Amino acid sequence: MQSAMAVPRAAKAALAALALAIAAPAHAQPADGPQPRLPVVQLSAGIHIIHAEVADTESTRRAGLMFRRELPGNEGMLFVFENPDVQCFWMRNTLVPLSIAFIADDGTIVNIDDMAPQTDDGHCAKKPVRYALEMAQGWFAEHGVSAGRKIDGLP
Structure with a gap:
């Protein structure tokens, strides 16, 4: 038989678990693995043809190629932002060395930078x-x- 105090605790725990499940995005990646x-x-x-995965939400951009x-x-991977801004990137939890091209609305490459892993x-x-x-x-080099070259096919 359950005590009177156990039922409210169990209910609170169930509600907390439900709240976390609702708050978590459906496409959230594991903390230690790549996003799908x-x-x-x-x-x-x-x-040159490029096949780029499109990261166009905050959560997909945050996970990137980690x-x-x-x-x-x-x-x-193509990162798409709602509005032009001075975008900045880092390589935390990213295991492969990357080059990044920052691209204006018209497809012109503004600058390219090499990034060291982790x-x-x-x-x-x-x-x-x-x-x-x-x-x-x-890859770019x-x-x-x-810089100054165009990338075509941007969404």
């Missing part, structure tokens, strides 16, 4: 941008893509 693959958009940088163990070939160093756009594209480190 996101929808992909095809972009182009001149003759905990991924590889970023093969022409795959990347660091909190800030990497920022040199002016307000709506997009940022992360690729394996060196290897493909002759630099």
Whole structure:
């Protein structure tokens, strides 16, 4: 037989668990693993085709490529923001070295920066941008893509 005090505690615990379940986003990733693959958009940088996962919500942008163990070939992640701003990125919990291109509304690359894995160093756009594209480190240089070039196919 349950005591009178056990029922309210159990009810409180159940309500707290329910509140946490409701508050957690359906696509939240585990704290120690990568988020599931996101929808992909095809972009182009001149003759080069890029298959970029689209991170366009706060939670998908926050998780980004954290905990991924590889970023093969022409795959990347496109970060889409609601409004242009001086966007800044870091590499906490990101295991692979990346290069990031900060891209203006018209698709012009403002600047590109290389980012070392698992660091909190800030990497920022040199002016307000709506997009940022992360690729394996060196991808932009290897493909002759630099600041001033255009990325086509942006959403």
